[in-house]
Amino acid sequence: MSDKITFTIDGVEVKAAKGQTILQAADEAGIYIPRLCNMSGLIPYGSCRVCTVIVNGRPQSACTQPAAEGMIVENETEELLTHRKNIVDMLFVEGNHYCMSCEKSGNCELQALAYRFGIAAPKYPYMFPNRSVDATHPDIFIDRNRCILCARCVRASRDLDGKGVFEFVGRGPNKSIAVNANARLKDTNLDITDKAVDVCPVGAIIKKRVGFAVPIGQRKYDTKPIGSEIEAQNK
Amino acid sequence: MAKPKVATTSLAGCFGCHMSLLDIDDRILKLVELVDFDKSPIDDIKEFTGQCAIGLVEGGCANEENVRVLQDFRKHCDILISVGDCATMGGLPALRNTITLEECLNEAYLDGPTVYNPDGVIPNDKEIPLCLDRVYPCNEVVKIDYNLPGCPPSADTLWEALVALLTDKPVSLPYELIKYD
Numbered sequence: 001m002s003d004k005i006t007f008t009i010d011g012v013e014v015k016a017a018k019g020q021t022i023l024q025a026a027d028e029a030g031i032y033i034p035r036l037c038n039m040s041g042l043i044p045y046g047s048c049r050v051c052t053v054i055v056n057g058r059p060q061s062a063c064t065q066p067a068a069e070g071m072i073v074e075n076e077t078e079e080l081l082t083h084r085k086n087i088v089d090m091l092f093v094e095g096n097h098y099c100m101s102c103e104k105s106g107n108c109e110l111q112a113l114a115y116r117f118g119i120a121a122p123k124y125p126y127m128f129p130n131r132s133v134d135a136t137h138p139d140i141f142i143d144r145n146r147c148i149l150c151a152r153c154v155r156a157s158r159d160l161d162g163k164g165v166f167e168f169v170g171r172g173p174n175k176s177i178a179v180n181a182n183a184r185l186k187d188t189n190l191d192i193t194d195k196a197v198d199v200c201p202v203g204a205i206i207k208k209r210v211g212f213a214v215p216i217g218q219r220k221y222d223t224k225p226i227g228s229e230i231e232a233q234n235k
Numbered sequence: 236m237a238k239p240k241v242a243t244t245s246l247a248g249c250f251g252c253h254m255s256l257l258d259i260d261d262r263i264l265k266l267v268e269l270v271d272f273d274k275s276p277i278d279d280i281k282e283f284t285g286q287c288a289i290g291l292v293e294g295g296c297a298n299e300e301n302v303r304v305l306q307d308f309r310k311h312c313d314i315l316i317s318v319g320d321c322a323t324m325g326g327l328p329a330l331r332n333t334i335t336l337e338e339c340l341n342e343a344y345l346d347g348p349t350v351y352n353p354d355g356v357i358p359n360d361k362e363i364p365l366c367l368d369r370v371y372p373c374n375e376v377v378k379i380d381y382n383l384p385g386c387p388p389s390a391d392t393l394w395e396a397l398v399a400l401l402t403d404k405p406v407s408l409p410y411e412l413i414k415y416d
């Protein structure tokens with residue numbers, strides 16, 4: 001008996017190894033399911049819901065849901081696109097995203113999703129929250145205006161660097177990314193070579209003295225939509 | 236047949252979006268074949284002379300005059316377009332939105348490190364439009380029909396959108412032309 005699982009995504013047959021999530025199997029099959037908090041190498045967290053797919057008629061997050069034999073998964077539907085757009089819209093308006101002066105612009109996964117979805121402007125009113133910047137560390141700063149609470153840094157610092165520099169504090173609209181129980185970044189043992197510094201999908205954790213190193217036109221998402229590298233395997 | 240009219244304005248913007256419009260280079264000759272400019276800094280017409288097909292608005296609303304001009308544009312333009320990040324999301328002027336107006340004025344006229352203001356006066360002439368409590372994206376003030384983000388939107392973005400609208404085609408811009416920086 002084969003230990004492969006067979007299921008379908010939008011009618012296309014996909015094989016998965018036992019224990020793989022829907023998202024992992026889709027990646028290997030060259031099918032892109034949009035995602036934000038998920039990153040390969042990090043323990044799935046399932047918080048952003050951008051990867052929501054319909055599994056046998058019910059919404060599930062593809063990054064946490066294991067593939068199962070015979071599953072019928074819907075991914076590229078009008079309804080799911082609207083749902084994903086809404087999430088991206090909300091992430092834009094509930095932070096302060098000044099892309100024109102953000103070092104991450106062009107390489108930012110949030111922005112790239114908005115581009116891929118063809119969002120010219122969010123449909124919700126901007127909230128302009130008051131958020132802080134921590135620039136105390138000699139090599140790295142945190143700009144909470146751009147943080148989308150994906151917990152990639154939390155997971156990377158804890159699970160890959162073995163440090164636990166980052167954690168969330170507060171709840172609901174007051175939830176924010178903090179370092180070692182509200183100390184300043186320079187009081188932590190965060191190092192420029194830590195994995196946690198490289199995983200932020202947005203411009204909330206930034207290395208100092210890099211600035212706008214790559215010219216416009218040559219950045220990751222300037223000409224190629226996010227996800228096209230996964231879809232390319234399919235061509 | 237009379238050519239459709241286009242109006243443009245810069246509210247709380249830096250004129251960068253207008254510069255980008257001029258960046259269409261020699262296509263500007265085609266543009267003047269397609270349209271007449273009405274109220275606009277490009278021809279320096281100060282007031283609307285009639286109804287316009289398209290209004291291009293650069294900048295958000297930072298003061299009461301911005302609001303009046305924007306409402307005037309809505310009244311006189313069949314299609315109203317937010318051009319650039321300031322119009323669509325407030326842009327850099329909106330950086331003041333997390334700071335009270337009083338603090339902003341104090342910093343600008345009293346407390347800032349380079350301020351020279353021996354009388355300690357904050358300008359308050361009735362000729363000067365009153366600042367709003369914060370900067371408002373255009374779509375929070377009037378209905379906006381299209382958004383062309385970018386700081387500024389590229390000349391190609393503006394050109395493609397204008398040509399599509401003027402030739403009755405849907406505005407569906409290619410991936411490279413919707414950018415936020």
Ligand code: SF4
Binds near residue numbers: 103105110204415
């Ligand atoms: S983090 Fe991304 S979306 Fe936010 S300002 Fe920077 S580039 Fe724009």
Ligand code: SF4
Binds near residue numbers: 152
């Ligand atoms: S700082 Fe970056 S990686 Fe950490 S939670 Fe915020 S967005 Fe995610």
Ligand code: FES
Binds near residue numbers: 047048049062
């Ligand atoms: S990527 Fe699955 S919930 Fe965020």
